[in-house]
Amino acid sequence: MLLKFQNHIISRFPFLSGKKLFLAVSGGLDSMVLLHLLEQLPYEIAVLHCNFQLRGLESFEDQKFIQEYCLHNNIQVFITQFDTEAFARDYKLSTQVAARELRYSWFYELLEEKNFDYILTAHHADDNLETFIINLTRGTGLDGLTGIPEQNDKIIRPLLPFSREEILKYAEENTIKWREDSSNASNKYLRNKIRHDLVPVLKEINPNFLNAFEKTQSYLQESKEMVEDASIMVYQQVAKEAGEDIHFDLNQLKKLPNYKSYLYQWLNEFGFSAWNDIYDLVEGQSGKQVLSEEFRLLKNRETLILSPVSEISEKEEFQIHENETEVNFPLNLKLCQVDDITIDSNRTIFVDAEKIRFPLILRRWNEGDVFQPFGMNGKSKKVSKLFKDEKLSLIEKEKTWILTSDNQIVWIVGIRQDERFRIKNTTNKILKIELQ
Known part of the structure; x- marks a missing residue:
């Protein structure tokens, strides 16, 4: 696995050479294997660990485990503690979303503060499959079906081609110690239900299911790239940018047999969710509008106008x-x-x-x-x-x-x-x- 991992890094992420890398390490199997692999390669690394204080003493034992491992192996480590439940309560978020926001916010703060270049996480092929199924059950476009990206800005996920089975085998062969998260055994969370109940059935039906899934995702990614290319070409014919606003020519838009798909592609990043209302604007009365948190889409005669919502009060x-x-x-x-x-x-x-x-x-x-x-x-x-x-x-x-x-x-x-x-x-x- 080490050789396969090294070749994957060199092939997919050659720009990491000579860079300073943070590794997000929870203490679990996946992140400890990632840490062990990177220790054997010529990269400058440091460990990041978040104590979310969600599992009582167990959370602090994870923290102690990471501290002792890094001390013993002479690895620089940065640790923080979060009152995750209070944050989730204050901002009306689920515990998982709150933990994610706290984690990545801290990661990016440290990148700048410590002058590091990238953050590596231990997401792997089984994580990718679980995310795909979660998105599928909720209803999603191509973005949700293409799974976890191998790179998202400064976040890099070098273990995505590897299965949980491969990672476990490597850990056992190299006598790597790790911490078991007791919450992973519970079916309280959707991801755990999929992991424990659904994925084993899929692998029983097809022992090579992960390989087949990887091919499917590759095809979906190619389709997504084709859609994006077409979207850009059509955008240039239909849209005109005027300062902060974007004007969509409805006469041109309605000539397209699948204009709803293009509208979704263009507007998705602006936080809209009421898609049927947006599609109705095309044939709706002039003056009607649909709002997202920060943007507005207005029907004005034969034009749709996308603009930021003004932050200046009308009475100011x-x-x-x-x-x-x-x-x-x-x-x-x-x-x-x-x-x-x-x-x-x-x-x-x-x-x-x-x-x-x-x-x-x-x-x-x-x-x-x-x-x-x-x-x-x-x-x-x-x-x-x-x-x-x-x-x-x-x-x-x-x-x-x-x-x-x-x-x-x-x-x-x-x-x-x-x-x-x-x-x-x-x-x-x-x-x-x-x-x-």
Whole structure:
């Protein structure tokens, strides 16, 4: 197994040569075998161990076992303890999810703090099969069926080609000691039920089931890569990126016989889960929307617009004081006095400085806002009517800022200036305001 493991490392992870590697070691069979294998190869390693305090004295005995092993073998070790149950309670997570979040958060903190390069975990072929079955029972796309990735950012799983049987045989041949986790014997967790009850039946039906499963996953991975390539090509035809927003052309999208699959592929990473609602948007009324935790998908005429949910409150206001020449938040504005005006645009206005009362207020628009559009000889108009005339989407409306002086609109920023502050022949001081 050592030679097979060494060849696998060299073949799949040649970039590990000369790098500093953390090994996540629980003290169980799999991680102790991984540690033993790496000790015999020319890599600089250190051990990470998390005590989740979930099994009383047994958790602390695992910790002691790791400490003594590393001390005896002159291996650098880092250990932390978590109150996992309290964390799970506070954040309303399952115990397993809480442990995972605590573990990987600490791993990445240490990577940066100790200047290490990668973290190796001891997931193996049987773990991969169990994860596949768990995902299958819950309903999943290709991502769930391709199993545990051999590399995910800085996390590397070099034991994935090896079965639990191979790992056990290696441990027995090399008299490796390990700790048994008593919770692994219980069928309380879904993974244990699959491990104890279902997987043995599959292996009884086909003794080479793991090899067959590995081939299937290889085919699924190839299919996934093909889907991703097609998704990228179609995305370039259908989508247009505008700043933080993405606009999907529904006329182009609906020409595709399987557009729902493409929408899933494009939107899955943005945290959406109400897929039927998203698919209904394609034929739904303009103005309807679907939300994830951080993003929104809006139907606007013949376009779907994906945008981040704004973190700025609609009621939040920002002051611009008389001595300020530059504003960097929430917009980038420059203010300066000039002697004469150049050609103005939607992004630049020139106003009579003597009519301005500081502080100016930068805020979101309100439903009842009224202004006097530049060039309309003092006639009033609702801002909402201007938006309708300009055919702005809901997202564009929500992103619009209003600049006011003494509660009067000076500028619908980037769209239209107010007539009341325009430059006249009698103007003595000109203030230029520019949107960067």
